Amino acid sequence: MGGATIVPAVETSFTVNGQTVHMALDPRESLLDVLRERLGLTGTKKGCDQGQCGACTVHLDGRRIVACLMPAVQANGRAVATIEGVASPDGVLHPLQEAFIEHDALQCGYCTPGQVMSGLACIAEGHVGSDAEIREYMSGNLCRCGAYAGIVAAVRQAGRSGI
Incomplete structure (x- = not known):
């Protein structure tokens, strides 16, 4: 009998631009989609969605990655920095x-x-x-x-x- 497979959510906690985030994630969700769709951080762009253009580049524990290829659950316990966190809190550009x-x-x-x-x-x-x-x-x-x-x-x- 065909039907949708239920994938259990995975409880995940990580920091984004210094703020701790706790959420239940579908293990198939990319970090890019979580940042844009769930957290509203739309500065990180979806270009090719195949890791070839770099529009979705963020930092994970200080190293650059393409967020479209990384399952968001792999950010558990780690620090993510996006373009929204680059300027100072008072809006002064880097x-x-x-x-x-x-x-x-x-x-x-x-x-x-x-x-x-x-x-x-x-x-x-x-x-x-x-x-x-x-x-x-x-x-x-x-x-x-x-x-x-x-x-x-x-x-x-x-x-x-x-x-």
């Missing part, structure tokens, strides 16, 4: 966000949250030695508008300012 504006590193803006999150990781990982190195370590993030020169310049500036 130096990398300022550099994106200064270098016109965005056009339509759809990829910008993922680009910023990857840029922050690129800087934290120490990969700002040259433009070629920045391009290599940012290569998992695609920009359909072609703002790559501005993106590299913004990451270079923020990385060399010692953030």
